[in-house]
Every structure is written in structure tokens, then in C-alpha cells.
Amino acid sequence: MTEFLRTPPRFSATFSNDANAEIRRAAATGIYDIRGGGSKRKLPHFDDLLFLGASISRYPLEGYREKCSTDVWLGTRHAKKPIHLDIPVTIAGMSFGALSGPAKEALGRGATEAGTSTTTGDGGMTEEERGHSKTLVYQYLPSRYGMNPDDLRRADAIEIVVGQGAKPGGGGMLLGQKISDRVAEMRNLPKGIDQRSACRHPDWTGPDDLEIKILELREITDWEKPIYVKVGGARPYYDTALAVKAGADVVVVDGMQGGTAATQDVFIEHVGMPTLACIPQAVKALQDLGMHREVQLIVSGGIRSGADVAKALALGADAVAIGSAALVALGDNDPSLEEEYRKLGTTAGAYDDWHEGRDPAGITTQDPELYGRFDPILGGRRLRNYLKVMTLEAQTIARACGKSHLHNLEPEDLCALTIEAAAMAGVPLAGTNWIPGRTGM
């Protein structure tokens, strides 16, 4: 029996096939892997939480009969004109440049029909977006590409971007192949060169400066616009507290599942914290300052369904933002395009080379032939449908928990499936009263 004399082939858990493939790729190309999207690794997430629902101690509300409201006010702290949205699901900042003009138009159409806001991105405000978005949030980014006072005034809110979940502490890079004439003109740079988006703002450093920067933006816009501060999920307790101290109306916390147009894979997968871990810390900062609900909290990074929305709100968020999910709703990574994804060396569901500008769905591209395939009216309708479904799902859960408004959901409605999720979310492990790090067993 010679087979018992040889050790069977044994693969290393450390040097896995994926790890070895990346070593070979790096050795062959001499460059780190750049891709779009957010963290792809398995992380503690909303899937690890469950709602308890009503029981003898709590009675539910009747579906389709008893009201469960979904609206949200944003920017009530200082702005003369706070924003009122019908649903607490907003569209996160994504740039024209990263996305095609028709894709930005579709986001505006869908969000407006669903009663929510869209957000610009690096590269400035386009007419497609302003024209089709009833409520538009204008990002104020370190690069200041396209920044001007006229667009500040015609925005409905201003979002100062300090960081994003995919790369807290990192800037961005729009590679030359996506720099069309129009993108180049909007960014004051030559066509075809890589465009770096700086990682720090050019004219302020630290929370005391941020306070003065917020003052300047308020003065330029006569104190009309809500001012958001967006941070990547790195130190959410302190970042939230400092943003509040600096005068923000709204704090946006983006966990590491939040997407990016393009960044190093090593950055996406190894810097930042999961969204689930960020929310309770941000909420605690607001509560400690007596500002919970007065300064609104928007959470983003890996929101996919109405259940995710409900869980984020139950943990204390006022609203959520979606980016990657909105792109999927528009048609990104659709299996119907499998043949074309294969030609790009990938497969539907895994395509993330958005920076190369060859998106067969016409969403993350500046190629007229490719984005010409994308129908912004149909895309807008799909996004509207998706947003409506998410809202209905969140309402279904809220009613089951006896809540007449999504904002009435609370941590007491939740339990966790894993010890990690219980510790991060600050809710008991299912079947126990144990919140690791806080309470007994």
C-alpha cells in the first residue's frame, strides 16, 4: 500500500491560492493591484444581527394598514434650509469621471422619484446630475476639482469629505484612460494623465481649522445649506465628536465595505473598520455630547437591503447612503453581460476594474460607445424600484417591532448571531444578555 507512504498534497492556509496568485501577479507586473469597490473579505456585518420582533411585551403594527413613517430631516442644527427626504436611504458621493454622465443622470432620476438625495463626487457638479436631482449634496473634497461658489449656492447641502471607508487616510487616482476631454476640462488638467485626488485638504489641517472652514462655507452660502462632514471608518468616536465640535450639521461615517472608484487593493482590505463597528461608536459620541438626533448621522458601507437599513437605524443612524448597491441596481455586474466580462478576464459579480474604463454596462466608463449602451431613464426606474423595495422592507421590519417610524427602531430590537457582532454592535448575543465588553454573561 504505497499510497500510505507519501504525505498527500497539503496546501497552506497562510499561502493560499489567492495569496500566491497575488505574489505572482506582483512579481510579473511590478505594480500593486488597483481596483474599484469596497472590502471583499468576510467581515462582521448586518447579516450577523437579527431583529427580535414583537412578543407579549411589545405589540406589532398592521402591515399595509397602520402607518410606519420613513421621512428624515437632515441639517436642522444650523442650516436655514435643512433637507427633508421621504426615505432615509440616500445616494452616496460618486464622481462624474468615475461614472459616466448617463449613469449620474440615472442616479438623479431614480433618487428623485424615490424622494431622496444624490451626491456629487470628485470632479465637480454636472448638469446631468443637478438637472435630474431634486436634492443634490455637493461634495467639498481635497482635490477641489470643479469647485466653485456658483455650484455651492445651487447645491442643497455641502459635504466636506475628510475620508471614505474604502481608504481612510488615502486620496484617489483617476487613471489616464478615463480622462476624456470633458473630464479633463472639469478638472483643469491635461487629457490622458493620471489625476491624483489629494488625501488632505489643501487649506486646513485639524479640527480647529475645520471649524473655520465650515464657517467660511456657511458665510459663502449665507448659512442656508446643511453642512455634512464625511469620515472614513477609522476612529468614529473621535471623528464624530470633532466634526460636531467643528460645527457640522450632519456626520457621515463610511465603513470599510464602502466602495471607491479606484484604489490599491491592499488599502481597501487592510485599512479601516467594518461599518458595524463604526455605528455604535459614532452614536455614542453624539449621545455623550447630547447631540444625538440634533446632529444627524448617515451611515454607509455595505448597505444592500431594507434589513440593513433597519439595522443601521436601530443602532442609532438617522439615514444611510448607498453607492455600490445603487450601481448594481443600475446594471453593474449584471449576469446578462457575462460574455463581455469574460473578455475582460473576469466574470459577472466579480468585475471591479472600474478604473480601466471598459465597463460593458456603460456605468463606470467615459467611452461614448460603452456609455451609449446605458439608458438613464431605464436605469433611473430600476434605482427607484430598488429604493422603494428597500423602504418597504425596512417598514415591514419596523412594523413587526411595533414602530410607527423607522427612527423608533432601537438597539433593544436586536440580537447578534456571533460574539464579534455582539461586541461591535453593542447588542446581546442571541439567547443571552451578554454584550461582550459591556455586560455579564
Place this chain on the structure above:
Amino acid sequence: MLHTATIARSDLDRPRQTFDLAAQGLRALNEMLHQLRGQTNETAWEIVNTKGSHAIAVGVDAPIDIIVRGTTGYYCAGMNKQATIRVDGSAGPGVAENMMSGTVIVEGDASQYAGATGRGGLLVIKGNASSRCGISMKGIDIVVHGNIGHMSAFMAQSGNLVVLGDAGEALGDSLYEARLFVRGQVKSLGADCIEKEMRPEHYEVLETLLQRGEADATADPSQFRRYGSARKLYNFNIDNASSY
């Protein structure tokens, strides 16, 4: 592309409406100035009792003439359009940040980030400018009569920076298409920034800027050197990684 705004030296002594910042407050000042958009016959203003306040005369969008009496805090004349704003003192960080058009003159010194991300117009600093002068500039012209600090014109995209004095460390680091003219010493050049030939068109640009920047009496274009991008870092190449 040069802009046509000029500094109306003869207008300095014209009759002006006075706004007392200490008495009336910042919000009232900027709201009043914003209401002057478009054509107005209230074209001459002076702001007194500034006491280092931040965000003085920000977001102005009218062809008016403002003198700020005294020293300012952060972001004076931020995002200016059309107006001529003269600071009769020194300016704090970010003076004329993201200026679109018009002219801003600082009679004294300017702190960090002067003219940051400016897209147009002319910024004149009669004294020295601190670090990061002209950072990420996107079309603005800046004339500094004195010296500038380190990391000036970092990632500068377009426009002209003219320095009659010396420049600090890492001038023009990672810059794109902005043109830098320095009369004095440059302590060091940043990544991808090199000295370039002065051609006739550069002398022409410089002569005009010195004139508009009220520096033509003290400097001659022939005294300057030009610096710009080597364009080696425009598209990422692993072989250039050690340059960063």
C-alpha cells in the same frame, strides 16, 4: 491665459461706504456683499475693525472695490469673483482660496495656503507668503513681492506664480502645468519640478504680471528663472516610485 482684472490704484482715495465689522458682525457683512451681485452703484467699500476675523468678504460676486482695514484671519476673500479686495494689513491662512476672478492685494504678509486652489484672477502679496503658497492652484496668477515658504505650488495645476524673493524647500512638488517664476534662490525643488528655459512668451507673461502685480518698478523679467513640471510622474510607473 492672463486675466484682464487690473488694480485701480487711483481708486484708493475715492469715497467709500464703511462697514464696521465689530459693530455689525460677519454674517451681516457677507450677506450685504452677496446682495451686491450683478450691477450695483454701491461699488466702493471699506471694512473696519476687522480684528483678525475669519471669512471676511467671502463669496463676493460683483465688480466692486473693497478695502479691508487691518489684519484678517483665515480665508479672507475666499472664492472671490469679480471684486477687487485690498487687505490693508496682513492676511491669515488661505487668503483668496479658490478665487475665481478679480483681484486680491495683501499689503502685508500672507500666512499659509495663500491662493490655494485658485481658478482665476490675480493675488498680489506685497510682503512674504508662508508655506504652501499657491497649493493646487488651478488657473490663478499669484505675485509675491517677498519670499515664499516650503511646499509652495504643491500639485499646482495651472496659472502663474511669480516670486520676487526666495522660495523655500520643495518648490512645485508634484506640479502639473503651472508656471513658476522665481527671482531669488530656490532652497530645493520638489518631485518632478525642474528648471526650464525662459522663452520669449514667458518674458511677455512675466512682464504683464509684474505690471499688474505692482512690482514692475522693482523687478525686471530678465532677473527670473522659470520652473515647471518634468512630466515624468503624469502616468504612474513603478520605476518612478522612488521619486515620491
